[in-house]
Amino acid sequence: MKNFVFMCLGGAIAVLAFIVSQAFLLDKTSSSGQVLSQEPLSQEPSVLYWVAPMDANFRRDQPGQSPMGMDLVPVYANASGDTQKGVVEISAAVGNNLGVKSAEVEWTLPELSFISSGQVNYAKESLVHLHARTSGWVEKLHISDMGQRVKKGQALYGIYSLEFIDAQKDYLRALNSHNESLMRAAKNRLQALRVDNKVIEKLKRTKSVSQITTFYAPQDGYIEQLNINEGMYVKPENTLLAIADLNQLTVDVELDHQHAAWLSQFPGQIQWTLSSQLMPTKVWQGKLDYIYPMMNEELRTLRVRLLVDNNDQLLKPNMWLNLKGNITAAEKSLLIPSQALIRTENDTRVVMALGEGRFKSVSVNIGRFFNQNVEILQGLQAGDRIVTSAQFLIDSESNIDSDLQRMEASMIDGSDMDDSGMESHDDH
Structure with a gap:
């Protein structure tokens, strides 16, 4: 009898434990279902392939290293499904690893x-050469060294010449005649011989002929040439000295x-x-x-x-x-950094940064170069952004993507033509 009681009690406890455990599992399942329904997992874009950073032709289906020992970078599929021709998408992390930099296309004055x-x-205008207008002897030299500073009107040298003496005598005779035309002609002769106005005024005042005609500095400056000494015989073709301002x-x-x-x-x-x-x-x-x-x-x-x-x-x-x-320059031009250019034998391109990690290669026509900048004649607009670093890898990807899309388009067109041809044949 006692054994029967214990068996009934054990069975009741087992049934109770089973009921409690089933209730707990049901509550947990419903809770987890609510959590999953409240927080759906976001789907990341799938990786198309892995490519070498320095060689766009080296591709693999899984991560690894390039022949140069660099880690392969992933290229993702376009999550929106509307892939544009030649557009390459690169994640922010990959862009940072590649060192992608961009600059804005500016409309500005070239420098x-x-x-x-x-x-x-x-x-040349400040260098004066002095010559004697007639032959004579240097009787007095008032300067001594080349490079000496002189002031305008300072005495330089004195020359004894019979022609200078005759010109002075003619001027005195014209003054004594009180004939205006003779006085003007005699004075013009003295001035043609480069006789200074100081000498002419002294001659008019003293009425005495000077045996030695003194010549003066026509400007301030330094003696640049000094080719005479006292007692030297000089001619008109000789350069006596030169004064430089x-x-x-x-x-x-x-x-x-x-x-x-x-x-x-x-x-x-x-x-x-x-x-x-x-x-x-x-x-x-x-x-x-x-x-x-x-x-x-x-x-x-x-x-x-x-x-x-x-x-x-x-x-x-x-x-x-x-x-x-x-x-x-006087007019504004459209300028970009010259390092952004990708120049080939038949084309010149740049890589445009479209935003949100999207890039595309475009052809441009270039003009003049201005140090680190180049003029854009066609292909870009002010405000566009272009890649200035790591653009060669992106350009290769963009060109390959464009080629693949053209091949796919041609294959689709060919298959459509084949299907239409078979349908027409069946109709016949």
Whole structure:
């Protein structure tokens, strides 16, 4: 009897445990179903294939490494299902690994910078050569050294010449005659002999002929040449001395032949900045004075002459200066970085960044180059973004994708034609 009671009690406990466990499993199943229904799994785009970063032709169906030891990168299928012709999609992580960079197409004024060097020379307008207008002897020399600074009106030398003496006598005779025409003719003769007005006024005042005619400096400057000494016999063809004014100098600069067109088109919009390593804190602004018409055959360079103000007298002839030029065009152009170009034998392309990891290669027509930029004549618009780094890999993918889509389209067209031909044959 006691055994029967224990058996009934054990059976009741087992039944109760089974009921509780079934209720728990049912509640858990319903809860998990609610969670799954509330949070559906998002489907990521599938991977089409894996490609080498540096070789778009090396493809595999699974991850691995390229022959260069680089990890293969995945190429995903277009999740939207409406793949455009030649559009390549790259995830943000892959783009960062490849170092993809982009720049905006800008409508702006082109600028061209260049550097060169040049030699400082005397300005031709500021260099004066003095000659004797007649033969004679240098009786007095008031200057002693080449490079000596002189002031305008300072006495330079005195010459004894019979022609100078005869001209003075003729002027005195004209003064005594009180004949205006004779006085004017005699004075013109003295001026033609480059006799200074000081000498003429003294002659008119003292009525005394000077045996030695003194000549004076026509301008401020430095003695650049000194070819006479006291007692020397001189002739009109001899250069007695030369005076150079250093307030304005010239700089002859050799420029690359590629800048010749720019200089002829935009000469007034060029900034010429000159500097010297001897005076690193000083800069001078040059002014374009002359463009030589001939190019240097050996160096393939074009020479230009610049005018430079030298009021502080820091620059000296025969010094060398560094030049930095900046040319700004008068009209705006569509510009992109020149490193974005993909140039082949028959075509020039760039890779456009369409946004959201999509890229596409487009053909462009280019114009002039401006240092790191290039002018776009056709193919892009202002505001577009183009790839400036890692564009060669994307371009290869875009071209391969375009070729595959063209092949698929031709195959579909061919199959459609075959089907239509079979249907017409069946009708007959």
